[in-house]
């Protein structure tokens with residue numbers, strides 16, 4: 206059986222992208238790197254893709270009259286690399302309904318909060334302002350509701366009294382995102398994790414609650 210094709214959409218640094226590229230290269234994600242697309246020409250992630258010999262291109266949102274035109278061009282560029290699934294990894298544009306319908310069930314995103322808490326931007330500051338005891342990140346399927354699609358896996362930690370927004374951002378990235386995203390994509394590539402009937406199926410059963418870091422660690426026992 207041929208390996209599924211994974212495309213990645215980015216806007217910036219690409220630390221999640223790097224973790225995904227590393228996992229593709231060493232076979233932890235059994236998929237082919239179909240391509241990387243950035244909406245920003247200056248995104249550092251583009252160089253990471255090229256260094257890994259993965260085709261990388263820019264669809265610059267500032268060159269389009271409106272969101273519908275950008276979404277259509279992005280969708281065409283994405284379709285051209287024939288992805289079986291698409292990971293949004295620090296992709297900072299809101300995608301319209303038509304785009305989401307076009308790739309429904311194949312789009313996943315990583316969001317730096319314990320969804321459904323703190324959708325949208327500035328999550329670390331909002332966690333502190335709310336006095337939350339815990340914080341983390343979520344991998345979810347993308348639906349028409351912003352950061353509102355069904356969550357596949359979530360990693361969490363306790364907020365410490367000395368944490369500020371910067372330390373939370375660092376802990377979310379290093380301790381959670383870089384672990385859960387490659388694993389979620391590996392499960393997807395193996396057909397174990399899938400979007401079905403508006404929810405998530407894991408190993409043939411509907412997920413009642415998101416997978417956790419404990420489920421991830423059980424993979425390596």
Ligand code: GRF
Nearest residue numbers: 218219220221295315316317
């Ligand atoms: C991550 O925290 C991601 O959750 C958020 O933006 C950040 C992207 O960082 N949406 P990077 O581009 O993967 O380094």
